[in-house]
Amino acid sequence: MSVNQSPDVHAGTVRTYPPIGWLSTGALALVIIGGILMASYAPRKAPLGIEAAFLVVGALLLACAGVLLAGLKDFSRKTFITVFKWAIFADLITAAMIEFAFVRDQTRGASLLIVTCMLVVFTLSVPTTIAFTVARYAQD
Amino acid sequence: MTDTVRDVAPTPFEGPPPERPKIQIVPLKGLPISAAAVVLVTVSIATNWQWALMFCHVAGGGLWTGIDLFVGLVIGPILGRLSVQARAEFAAKFMPKMVIIMPTVVMMTLATGFQIARKLGNLYATSPNHPWLIASFCVVGIMAVIALGILEPANIAVLFEMNKPVPNGELIGRLMKRFIYTAGITGLMQVATLIIMTRVATQ
Numbered sequence: 447m448s449v450n451q452s453p454d455v456h457a458g459t460v461r462t463y464p465p466i467g468w469l470s471t472g473a474l475a476l477v478i479i480g481g482i483l484m485a486s487y488a489p490r491k492a493p494l495g496i497e498a499a500f501l502v503v504g505a506l507l508l509a510c511a512g513v514l515l516a517g518l519k520d521f522s523r524k525t526f527i528t529v530f531k532w533a534i535f536a537d538l539i540t541a542a543m544i545e546f547a548f549v550r551d552q553t554r555g556a557s558l559l560i561v562t563c564m565l566v567v568f569t570l571s572v573p574t575t576i577a578f579t580v581a582r583y584a585q586d
Numbered sequence: 587m588t589d590t591v592r593d594v595a596p597t598p599f600e601g602p603p604p605e606r607p608k609i610q611i612v613p614l615k616g617l618p619i620s621a622a623a624v625v626l627v628t629v630s631i632a633t634n635w636q637w638a639l640m641f642c643h644v645a646g647g648g649l650w651t652g653i654d655l656f657v658g659l660v661i662g663p664i665l666g667r668l669s670v671q672a673r674a675e676f677a678a679k680f681m682p683k684m685v686i687i688m689p690t691v692v693m694m695t696l697a698t699g700f701q702i703a704r705k706l707g708n709l710y711a712t713s714p715n716h717p718w719l720i721a722s723f724c725v726v727g728i729m730a731v732i733a734l735g736i737l738e739p740a741n742i743a744v745l746f747e748m749n750k751p752v753p754n755g756e757l758i759g760r761l762m763k764r765f766i767y768t769a770g771i772t773g774l775m776q777v778a779t780l781i782i783m784t785r786v787a788t789q
Contacts, residue, residue, distance in 0.1 A: 448677050466740075467739065469737075470735075471731065471734075471735030473732075474731060474735055475731045475735070478727045478730055478731060479727065481727075482720075482723045482724060482727050485700070485723055486719075486720045486723060488700075488704065488746055489704060489709055489710070490711070491600045512713070523647060525746070529742065529746075532611075532612060536689055539624060540689065540693055541692075543624065543627065543628070543695070543697050546628065546631065546632075547697055547700060547701065548763070550631055550632065551704060568761060570737075572734045572735075575734070575735055575739050576645075576738060576739040576742055578739075579739035579740065579742070580739070580742055580743045580746045581749060583743055583745060583754075583757060
């Protein structure tokens with residue numbers, strides 16, 4: 447295997463991207479904090495205001511990442527989609543397992559709705575971060 | 587705030603790049619083992635099968651903690667002292683396996699751990715273990731953000747880079763550094779997990 451080892455000898459160009467990876471990771475962090483808050487109340491019913499706020503801000507960050515991603519030029523969408531598909535497959539299994547555990551533990555109503563929405567943000571944010579990180583260095 | 591990528595042109599060389607076998611980023615042979623673990627966890631939760639819950643939690647948690655400690659505190663520093671070429675060679679063999687192993691052991695540990703805590707009454711605010719469990723949730727939360735938001739994307743980006751006809755050594759080196767530092771942090775956080783879990787088991 448041969449790899450380039452001396453960056454000094456390369457004539458480099460600089461590509462600048464908006465912070466899509468940071469936004470989607472931020473969304474992930476917010477839903478994880480919300481999830482920890484909910485789990486810390488189990489098996490009691492958690493007050494949902496703060497969790498809902500974390501969820502809304504997380505969803506907004508993810509939406510911002512999506513908008514910025516859609517507007518990118520000079521970006522390997524083919525690589526992004528390839529990686530995204532595999533990553534979302536893995537994360538869907540994880541999310542389904544968490545949802546199953548909450549349903550099995552009799553979580554119902556608004557709590558279940560918030561957990562489900564958090565899992566949707568989780569399922570979209572992780573593949574977005576992974577696929578963006580890979581695709582930013584790729585060329586179609 | 588913007589992210590800047592230095593897009594380094596490959597080193598000029600004469601003739602076509604040497605033929606290298608493609609790296610299989612997701613080792614498909616490992617998927618049945620992973621699927622079996624998912625089935626076992628699902629059945630153990632659905633049926634409240636105490637032995638299986640405990641087995642998945644202890645086996646998954648032991649592997650997760652051990653792998654994180656070993657990779658973060660032993661392999662990571664060694665990798666940091668190797669040449670980029672050697673790091674790339676190692677990563678090509680090591681990282682695809684981690685792509686399968688880590689999500690599987692993490693899923694086994696967390697899904698069953700929550701059920702065990704619920705069954706044993708450790709989730710109740712009156713339980714002496716409740717504060718320790720909250721601390722454990724926080725440690726796991728931080729590790730999840732680091733692993734899913736920084737470490738795993740860097741791993742997969744390294745593998746994709748190495749599948750290019752002429753991999754960019756500088757980029758691989760930079761991404762591997764990210765891997766080494768984040769693996770070190772998660773390794774240290776696993777020490778906290780060990781302290782918390784042994785407290786929970788002995789109170």
